Amino acid sequence: DQQVKQNSPSLSVQEGRISILNCDYTNSMFDYFLWYKKYPAEGPTFLISISSIKDKNEDGRFTVFLNKSAKHLSLHIVPSQPGDSAVYFCAASGGAQKLVFGQGTRLTINP
Amino acid sequence: EAGVAQSPRYKIIEKRQSVAFWCNPISGHATLYWYQQILGQGPKLLIQFQNNGVVDDSQLPKDRFSAERLKGVDSTLKIQPAKLEDSAVYLCASRPVYANTGELFFGEGSRLTVL
Numbered sequence: 001d002q003q004v005k006q007n008s009p010s011l012s013v014q015e016g017r018i019s020i021l022n023c024d025y026t027n028s029m030f031d032y033f034l035w036y037k038k039y040p041a042e043g044p045t046f047l048i049s050i051s052s053i054k055d056k057n058e059d060g061r062f063t064v065f066l067n068k069s070a071k072h073l074s075l076h077i078v079p080s081q082p083g084d085s086a087v088y089f090c091a092a093s094g095g096a097q098k099l100v101f102g103q104g105t106r107l108t109i110n111p
Numbered sequence: 112e113a114g115v116a117q118s119p120r121y122k123i124i125e126k127r128q129s130v131a132f133w134c135n136p137i138s139g140h141a142t143l144y145w146y147q148q149i150l151g152q153g154p155k156l157l158i159q160f161q162n163n164g165v166v167d168d169s170q171l172p173k174d175r176f177s178a179e180r181l182k183g184v185d186s187t188l189k190i191q192p193a194k195l196e197d198s199a200v201y202l203c204a205s206r207p208v209y210a211n212t213g214e215l216f217f218g219e220g221s222r223l224t225v226l
Contacts, residue, residue: 004153032213043115043202043217044154051212089153093213097206098144098167101153 003027004092006102014110019077021105023090026071030092033066034099035075038087047088048075080109113137115218117203123224129191132221135184136205142166144215145178145188146202154202160186193225 005024013019025033031052036044050057050064050073057064063076077084090102116135124130136143141162146154157176159166162183171178175194180186190197200222204215 006153009151034213036217041219043204043219045217046214049212049214091153091213097142097213098156098159099154099213099215101146101155103151103153 002103004090004100004102006088006090006105008105009103010106010108012108012110013080015082016079019075019080019084019107019109021075021077021088021090021107023073023075023102024071025073025092027092027094027100028068028071029094030100031095032093033064033073034091034093035062035064036089036091036101038089038104044089077107080107082109082111085109115203115205115216117201117218117221119221120219121222121224123226124193125226126195127192129189130193130223131190132188132201132203132223134186134188134203134218136186136203137207137216139207140205140216141183141208142206143180143186144204144206145186146204146217148200148202148220150199157188157201190223193223195225198223198225 034049035047037047038044066073087104089104091099143160145157148154157171158168160180178188200220202220204217
């Protein structure tokens with residue numbers, strides 16, 4: 001049972017443009033949603049999160065949007081930079097405070 | 112502040128052999144997690160500790176995997192005997208008790224290749 005899904009395995013974006021990564025979930029009990037970034041041979045690093053009581057959270061170039069009725073969240077990166085090239089994981093947290101991860105989306109920023 | 116430390120970074124073994132991974136969480140972090148990340152997939156939780164007690168081990172293949180956190184600080188994950196499908200990166204993560212956002216702090220991982 002895949003509770004968190006990222007349906008796009010990869011995404012290619014031109015430098016300076018907007019990158020939009022999408023994530024869907026099935027469990028309405030999740031109370032926090034997070035995005036992690038992962039470079040090769042490194043562990044995932046936290047990027048940005050959003051509480052289920054909010055619909056938007058912004059941090060610099062990164063904005064996460066949450067649509068609870070659609071059980072959908074998205075990460076917007078603008079403007080995209082070459083250093084943003086990485087695998088991005090969507091994750092969700094419920095009362096047990098463990099994270100359930102999506103499959104990841106590989107983002108490539110082209111110069 | 113020092114991050115989550117894991118060792119070894121890489122391990123290659125033959126099937127049916129055993130392997131152990133070690134993790135030292137961030138100082139003061141009471142909760143420790145072991146995740147398995149198979150190539151092309153997202154991390155999957157194997158076991159969660161709160162201090163030295165197990166909170167969740169429902170997805171740990173207990174016939175071959177074991178984990179302990181005896182003194183509530185560092186932890187060891189063991190696989191015996193290993194199977195080909197155990198080839199993965201084993202990620203250790205920790206979080207402080209007071210955190211309520213779900214954020215986990217991950218180590219760099221231990222990459223296991225089973226031949």
